[in-house]
Amino acid sequence: xxxxxxxxxxxxxxxxxxxxxxxxxxxxxxxxxxxxxxxxxxxxxxxxxxxxxxxxxxxxxxxxxxxxxxxxxxxxxxxxxxxxxxxxxxxxxxxxxxxxxxxxxxxxxxxxxxxxxxxxxxxxxxxxxxxxxxxxxxxxxxxxxxxxxxxxxxxxxxxxxxxxxxxxxxxxxxxxxxxxxxxxxxxxxxxxxxxxxxxxxxxxxxxxxxxxxxxxxxxxxxxxxxxxxxxxxxxxxxxxxxxxxxxxxxxxxxxxxxxxxxxxxxxxxxxxxxxxxxx
Numbered sequence: 001x002x003x004x005x006x007x008x009x010x011x012x013x014x015x016x017x018x019x020x021x022x023x024x025x026x027x028x029x030x031x032x033x034x035x036x037x038x039x040x041x042x043x044x045x046x047x048x049x050x051x052x053x054x055x056x057x058x059x060x061x062x063x064x065x066x067x068x069x070x071x072x073x074x075x076x077x078x079x080x081x082x083x084x085x086x087x088x089x090x091x092x093x094x095x096x097x098x099x100x101x102x103x104x105x106x107x108x109x110x111x112x113x114x115x116x117x118x119x120x121x122x123x124x125x126x127x128x129x130x131x132x133x134x135x136x137x138x139x140x141x142x143x144x145x146x147x148x149x150x151x152x153x154x155x156x157x158x159x160x161x162x163x164x165x166x167x168x169x170x171x172x173x174x175x176x177x178x179x180x181x182x183x184x185x186x187x188x189x190x191x192x193x194x195x196x197x198x199x200x201x202x203x204x205x206x207x208x209x210x211x212x213x214x215x216x217x218x219x220x221x222x223x224x225x226x227x228x229x230x231x232x233x234x235x236x237x238x239x240x241x242x243x244x245x246x247x248x249x250x251x252x253x254x255x256x257x258x259x260x261x262x263x264x265x266x267x268x269x270x271x272x273x274x275x276x277x278x279x
Contacts, residue, residue, distance in 0.1 A: 002173035003103035015108025039092035132271035221257035
């Protein structure tokens with residue numbers, strides 16, 4: 001059991017239903033339990049709508065969503081429970097995962113871009129920037145088995161090294177293979193190759209089937225996604241430094257760009273405080 005427990009955030013959207021499917025598939029393989037979390041607007045608690053209140057209607061809808069998810073988990077032989085909380089979606093998901101000591105959060109995202117993203121934002125991206133728990137984000141229905149093959153982008157920094165170890169440990173537990181890749185920086189080609197070689201060595205020492213490739217291109221997120229599809233990868237495992245404020249506006253986030261466009265699940269690592277870097 002690698003993940004110990006998964007928290008899957010659910011609502012009435014299609015991406016959330018895809019997340020339930022992915023969460024159950026991972027849990028069935030890892031033999032870990034799942035907690036389905038429904039976050040309801042806390043503002044409903046302050047309103048008086050009478051006997052047939054909006055609060056009751058929303059709670060009933062949440063109960064139906066949970067019942068459907070629990071049945072799907074049961075049918076797949078996965079141990080599952082649920083929590084319905086009145087809290088903001090972002091903080092509620094993080095608090096639930098923390099209290100349950102979850103090894104990963106699984107949630108859907110609409111992957112909004114442009115004006116829609118500016119106006120509506122993204123709960124998934126908000127969780128990504130605030131939580132240090134690994135996060136698996138899904139936009140589309142899964143087409144593979146999720147855990148057969150991982151694409152792992154690498155770079156020369158400590159967070160990526162922790163991500164490499166995370167991916168190797170997950171692959172070892174789930175029986176996955178890994179393709180390590182890096183996007184070529186002509187100035188640091190030698191370093192990039194060394195990082196790839198070290199990642200390969202570590203994976204092989206753990207008995208994980210792996211390969212590595214150096215990619216070229218200026219649009220890093222597009223290069224990563226194009227190669228993931230060409231390789232037939234089931235998921236992408238990558239680091240995110242979770243930039244905030246002006247730094248995020250100027251430098252952006254490759255991980256967020258990948259999430260907004262990816263057709264396959266993206267597992268994002270922001271911090272591994274309990275794992276020493278060994279690369």
